[in-house]
């Protein structure tokens with residue numbers, strides 16, 4: 001279903017009316033995690049200033065440590081819905097448990113499946129049946145083939161509104177959090193008709209890498225990027241070091257302008 005063999009035209013997925021596909025480079029931005037109403041609104045305004053047309057923000061955070069902040073849950077979803085009202089930006093947010101899919105789908109415009117759940121087949125089937133577009137991150141240990149098969153689980157439930165997101169893979173290199181596999185962008189686009197975007201924030205793990213990796217992603221033909229921004233990253237509960245700050249927004253807007261789609 002997701003293969004390009006039977007569907008030679010590349011697809012466009014609409015999220016709350018915003019297209020992600022071959023004719024545009026969509027910017028999705030916002031906080032890594034929803035922390036407070038004010039922090040989320042400020043981050044959304046930063047995102048919009050940089051040219052974002054979709055807001056990201058996690059209410060359910062899949063953390064390596066069970067002692068780390070796990071997200072605000074439904075209270076976070078309510079904040080996202082309020083910020084959508086105030087800014088007009090449709091919301092992309094992660095769901096980590098198949099049991100929460102209905103709840104998250106009732107607030108979100110797009111459901112995100114994260115790298116740690118990229119082969120959680122029960123979750124993939126549940127989001128496939130939820131009637132909302134899905135952003136599927138690549139598993140950090142997954143081959144492109146495994147990533148596309150994960151997408152197939154979603155599609156098999158009748159949902160072809162799937163966007164693939166390359167977010168870095170595990171390699172021997174420790175200088176970056178993960179290694180952005182830029183070549184996966186044209187490879188996945190050759191094999192699948194689905195749009196392919198890149199997360200330069202979670203792959204690099206460092207603010208300084210976000211703009212160079214954004215350039216690399218768009219240069220390789222990505223259909224969009226998803227980027228963390230935070231009004232006060234030094235106080236962020238999750239992933240502050242990779243969040244862009246106010247002073248980076250003009251530069252990000254410039255990168256998005258200077259690099260039209262391939």
Ligand code: PEP
Pocket residue numbers: 032058062094113114115116137167199202
């Ligand atoms: C995220 O985008 O909030 C996230 C946790 O990303 P990943 O699943 O790629 O680590």
